Amino acid sequence: xxxxxxxxxxxxGGGIGGLAASLSLARQGFEVALFEQTPEINETGAGIxxxxxxxxxxxxxxxxxxxxxxxxxxxxxxxRDWKSGRVIAQSKLGSSAIHEYGFPYYHVHRADLIGLLENxxxxxxxxxxxxxxxxxxxxxxxxxxxxxxxxxETCRGHMLIGADGIHSMVRAQLFxxxxxxxxxxxxxxxxxxxxxxxRDLIRPMATxxxxxxxxxxxxxxxGGELLNCVCVTEKQGWQVESWxxxxxxxxxxxxxxxxxxxxxxxxxxxxxxxxFKWALFDRRPxxxxxxxxxxxxxxxCHPTLPFMAQGAAMAIEDGAVLARCLNGTGTIDANLKQYExxxxxxxxxxxxxxxxxxxxxxxxxxxxxxxxxxxxxASGGAMERLFRYNALTAHQxx
Numbered sequence: 001x002x003x004x005x006x007x008x009x010x011x012x013g014g015g016i017g018g019l020a021a022s023l024s025l026a027r028q029g030f031e032v033a034l035f036e037q038t039p040e041i042n043e044t045g046a047g048i049x050x051x052x053x054x055x056x057x058x059x060x061x062x063x064x065x066x067x068x069x070x071x072x073x074x075x076x077x078x079x080r081d082w083k084s085g086r087v088i089a090q091s092k093l094g095s096s097a098i099h100e101y102g103f104p105y106y107h108v109h110r111a112d113l114i115g116l117l118e119n120x121x122x123x124x125x126x127x128x129x130x131x132x133x134x135x136x137x138x139x140x141x142x143x144x145x146x147x148x149x150x151x152x153e154t155c156r157g158h159m160l161i162g163a164d165g166i167h168s169m170v171r172a173q174l175f176x177x178x179x180x181x182x183x184x185x186x187x188x189x190x191x192x193x194x195x196x197x198x199r200d201l202i203r204p205m206a207t208x209x210x211x212x213x214x215x216x217x218x219x220x221x222x223g224g225e226l227l228n229c230v231c232v233t234e235k236q237g238w239q240v241e242s243w244x245x246x247x248x249x250x251x252x253x254x255x256x257x258x259x260x261x262x263x264x265x266x267x268x269x270x271x272x273x274x275x276f277k278w279a280l281f282d283r284r285p286x287x288x289x290x291x292x293x294x295x296x297x298x299x300x301c302h303p304t305l306p307f308m309a310q311g312a313a314m315a316i317e318d319g320a321v322l323a324r325c326l327n328g329t330g331t332i333d334a335n336l337k338q339y340e341x342x343x344x345x346x347x348x349x350x351x352x353x354x355x356x357x358x359x360x361x362x363x364x365x366x367x368x369x370x371x372x373x374x375x376x377x378a379s380g381g382a383m384e385r386l387f388r389y390n391a392l393t394a395h396q397x398x
Contacts, residue, residue: 002027002028002029002327004031004126005029005327007030007326008033008156008158009031009032009157009158009160009326010035010145010157010159010160011032011034011160011161011163012035012135012163012169012170013034013035013162013163013300014034014035014038014118014131015114015298015315016110016113016117017163017297017300017318017319018034018036018161019114019117019120019121020057020058021161021318021319021323022034022121022124022129022319023120023121023319024060024319024323024324025322025326026124026126027060027061028324028327029126029327030326031126031127032128033127033130033155033157034121034128034129034130035135036129036130036132036133037132037133037135038132039131041129046109046110046189046226046229046230047107047108047109047110047189047191047226047230048107048108048221049105049206050071050105050106050107050113050312050313051105051310051313051386052097052101052103052104052105052388053101053388053390054313054317054391055067055103056103056391056392057317057391057392063116063117066119070108070112070116070223071104071106071107071108072106072107072108072220072221072223073093073104073107074093074094074204074219074220075092075203075204076091076092076093076205077090077207078090078203078206078207079207079209080207080210080260081210082209082212082214082215082216082259082260082263083211083258083259083260084260085260088372088375089376089378090205091380093206097387100384100387101387101388105387107206107219107220107228109221109222109226113312133153134149135148135149135150135164135170137169138170138173140160140291140292140293144156144157144293145157145158147160158293158332159326159336160293160294161296162174162294162295162301163296163297163300163315166180166281166300168296168299168300168301171296174290174294181281181282182279182282183280183281183282183305184236185232185233185234185279186232186234186277186278186279187232187306188229188232188233188252188255188276188277189230189231189275189276190228190247190252190275191226191228191229191270192226192227192229193225193226194224194225194227197227197266197269202218202266204224205219206309207219208361209260209263210361210362210363210368210371210372212362212363212364212365212368213233213364214233214234214362215231215232215362216229216256216266217229217231217232218266229266230306231267232280232306232358233255245277245278246275249267249270249272249275251277252267252275252277253267283303285302285347285348285352286301289301289340289344290340292333292336293332293336295322295336295339297315297318297319298314298318299311299315302347302350302351303351304354305354305358306354307354307355307358307361308350308353308354308386310386314347317346317389317391317394318339318343318347320391320392321395325338325342325395326339328395339395342395350386353382
């Protein structure tokens with residue numbers, strides 16, 4: 001823990017990125033006020049994959065012992081054929097990942113992760129969590145930033161971080177409204193109680209089934225009690241970008257008709273109350289994230305399609321790099337620019353890779369067969385470089 005800096009950071013948004021950033025900033029000696037518009041900080045999503053590049057950060061802010069009981073440690077990752085079930089390619093995780101990268105690859109329920117982050121933030125004497133408060137605007141002065149809430153209350157800090165997601169108010173005030181582009185993909189997410197499934201039906205892996213015009217992902221969460229499923233299909237005519245839009249079982253069943261019997265079993269055993277769907281929109285990397293004493297973090301500046309399992313990891317990394325840059329010797333403006341310079345290329349690369357995977361996963365015919373051959377021979381070097389990234393020392397690069 002660093003000595004107190006005497007500086008106050010305002011954060012808008014109490015999701016994974018905002019909470020993780022508050023913990024990293026407090027660890028570097030900053031006072032933090034975090035504003036969340038919902039009455040209770042919660043997470044409507046289901047599962048999330050935490051690769052070593054972000055568990056490194058979560059362990060650094062003190063969540064190692066709290067994560068272990070709620071996390072699932074997968075033995076590996078695998079790609080399978082949508083119809084035959086044949087394993088196309090696989091990689092080692094589990095103890096191999098810990099040995100290789102120094103930190104684990106975890107699967108967790110998003111609500112569990114949010115709960116751990118919020119508890120840690122509320123228990124920290126340098127962090128004030130302010131729920132049920134919608135920030136509507138900010139005013140930047142030469143020596144600070146003042147935010148205004150919907151209730152016309154104000155709060156002043158030395159700097160402002162917009163961690164308020166894909167519909168960011170902070171980004172809109174900085175750069176204007178943004179028009180995202182529909183990708184032609186709709187994603188389903190669901191939870192399956194493992195007790196409903198035949199024993200040993202699902203291996204302890206992060207599994208992706210590749211098929212024509214769609215793919216199906218599943219992995220264990222909550223210590224193996226639940227199976228998280230993310231099911232993506234190409235379709236038009238429905239473009240609601242919401243994590244809370246309910247989905248219909250019969251539509252999901254029709255979208256994956258003809259897929260392997262294991263997929264049919266998972267769909268049939270889905271908890272119908274946990275079935276949601278959302279349209280996937282793409283946004284190009286931003287050329288700038290901030291101005292003066294205001295900047296962005298996570299989905300507010302680099303929303304990522306869910307095809308590399310790195311969206312939350314990038315936000316968690318952001319907070320660690322931001323905190324260390326702000327603790328540098330330069331001015332606040334200069335330190336925020338350093339943070340942006342260190343993060344833009346990496347996050348843009350993940351955005352690009354996720355966009356590419358959206359096409360690769362859904363290939364048909366001869367292109368799919370060639371993809372499968374290439375995947376079987378691939379070394380996994382790109383993911384290794386991704387996992388080795390150290391957000392705790394990245395600020396030393398400039």
